[in-house]
Amino acid sequence: MDSSALNSTELQNFLNEEKQKAMVNEMIGKLTSVCWDKCITGTPGSKFSSSETSCLTHCAQRYMDMSLLIMKRLQQ
């Protein structure tokens, strides 16, 4: 195998896949940071309360809803 392997479709596919994974990871990282700040207001306990868990879930979902809404607005 020579260095033209760097241009192969297999490598391109791998890099595209890793790029997607990186974008997903970044989204999860950012959302966790933002939602942690919004939802975990006191000192961390040995488990989450059910309201903290719902808050985190809702936070992520509402953020995605908002993102969609913003895109729709911008397209008008």
Place this chain on the structure above:
Amino acid sequence: MDSFSSSPYNASGSKLSQEDIIDQVKTQLAQAYAEEFLETVRGKCFDKCITKPSSSLGGSESSCISRCVERYIEATGIIGRALFNQH
């Protein structure tokens, strides 16, 4: 992530196979993700647990940090599942 080599050779001068490149990229990506996660957790848990820095790390500060790390990992899982189990 500035450690990616632009030249397809390893340290002893032999050409790297595509498999080697893929392995190196995977390793470096995993390290980058881990470091970024660690940096975030450090920030969050310092904010939550070290409210008044003193001359040493107290017992309650240490347990707070332990719980904080566990909770943050748990929160990451909750957010991940919320994003990919759409309503």
